[in-house]
Amino acid sequence: MKLIDRLPTDHQPVVPLMGYPGVAAAGSTAKAALTEPAAHLESMMLLEKRFRPDALFMIMDLTVEAEALGLEVTFEGGGPPSVVSHPVDDSDKLTRLKVPDPRESGRMPLFLEVAGSVKGKLSGMLGAYCIGPFTLAAELAGPEDLAIKTITEPDFARAAVDFAAEVGCAYSRALVEAGADVVAILEPTAVMLSPATFEQFCAGPLERLGATVRSEGGCPVLHICGDSTHLFAQMASCGMDGLSLDHPVDLADAFEAVGRDTVVIGNIDPVGVMMEGDPESVWLGASALLARFGGLPNFVLGTGCDLPGDTPLENIDALMAAR
C-alpha cells in the first residue's frame, strides 16, 4: 500500500523528525542511543508516549552504512556522529568493497533489532532511515572529490553511486523486513547538484532504491535538506511515495511538481523556529502551513529536517497540536 493510502483521514497527519530531542529527554547521549539497542528503544518509546505521532522515526544516523563498509566514525562533540575520512577515491578501492550483510555489519543489526522491538508498540507507522546513494558515495570518496568527479571522472562517480545504491537496497530491505513501514532515504549531499547532474547520477539509483523498499512492502520517502527547489521535477520522477522537504523551500512548488498521490512532508524550520522559538512561534508557523495546505490529502505537517537535541519538548507539543 502506498503512503498516501496509509495516512489517517480523520485528522491532519503530523510527523516531526525528533530522534535527538528524544535522546536528550531520556537523559541519554547520541553515542549510547546509536550503540546500545536499549537506549535507542527507550528514547523512541518516550517520544511515542508523549507525542504519539502519525509516524515515529528512529534516531537519525547518517554514518551506519559507511561504517559498515569499514569507514571510521566519530561521536565526538556529543551530536550526531560523523565519518572521519573518505578514503575510497579510485576505482580500485571501490571495486574491493562488498555490499555488507545488514544482519552482521557494523551497527546495522542494532537498527534492525530496535525496529523489531518497536514494531507493534506504536500508535502510528514506524519510520526508518537509509542514506541516499549520492550521499553515501560522497562519504566514501569525500563530498568535494565526488562533486568534482561528476565532471572529471564521471565513470567513477557513477560506479560509486551505483554501488552505494546496492548497499542501500540491502539495508533498506532488511529494515522493512524488521518492521519499518516507511523508509526515508536521506540524500542531503545531492542538494548541491544541478538538475542535469542529479538526473545523470542520482535519479536511476534512487529509483532502484525506492522500488526495493516498495517491493518489500515499505513506503519510500525521499528527504533532501536545504533549498532543493531546483530539483523538484527530478525528485518527483524517482517513484517515491513521498518527499520530505526542508524549511527554505515553498511547499506550493513541491505540490505543483508531484502527483496527487505523492505525499509532501514538511517543513517547519528546525533551528530558527523549533529550537530557538517558543510554542507560540511554532503554532504560528504550523498554522501558516495548515492554512495553505491543510486541505490537501497528501500533506503531512512535519519539520524541515531532523530536530536538534536542544529543541524544547513543549515546542514539539505545539506542533502536534495541529492534529
Next chain:
Amino acid sequence: MENDLLGEIKAGVIAGKLGGMGGLTRGALEAGIPAGDIMNLGLIEAMSVVGERFENKEYFVPEVLVSARAMHESMQVLRPLLEESGVEPLARVAMGTVKGDLHDIGKDIVSIVLTGAGFEVESLGADVPSEKFVEAAAGGAGVVGMSSLLTTTRPRMAEVIGLLEERGLRDSVKVIIGGAAVTEAFAGEIGADGYGADAAQAVRLAKSLLEIR
C-alpha cells in the same frame, strides 16, 4: 596578444579547464603580462563570473569547485611572484568550520565566491579549534568567517568571540557566521557582526562591514 592570453586564462577558469592552466599562466608571464594583472584581470574576473553564475543557478557546486581548482593551478605559478610584487587584496578573510563539525563544502563555496569578489581567503579547514580563529585574527585577517551545520557545535562560535574579546582583538576584526545550524537571531545573540544565508549574502556582508563599495 595580451588580451588574448588573459582571455584564454579567464575562459579556462570559467570552463574549469584542468591540466593546462599552469602552462597558460607561464605563457602569459613570458609574454610580459605582470602577475598582478593575470590575477586581477584573469583569475579574479573569472571567479567573479563563476560566482554570478552560481547565484543565478547556472552553475552548481561541482562546476564551481572545478573552476576553483583551475584557478589554483594558475595561482601556484603566480603566488611566488605576487608576494614579490606586493599586490594587495581587498582584505583577508579567515574561514573555517568550527571544532567538532566536519562539514567542508558550504564554507568552501563561500570562500570561492569571496575570492571571486577580490578577497584573499585564508582557509582554516573544518573541525577548527577556536584558538585557530583567534590566531588568524591576530595575524591580520580583517574578517573571521565561521560555519556550523550541527547545532551541538554552534556554541563554539560564541567561544571564539569571547576569546577575541579577551585578547583585545574583537574591535579589529569582523565576525560573520553561516551554516544550517545558525540563524540571524543567533548571530545577534552571540555578538557576531552578521549572518549570511548563502555565499552571495556572505560577500555582501563582508563588503558592507568593511565599507568596501
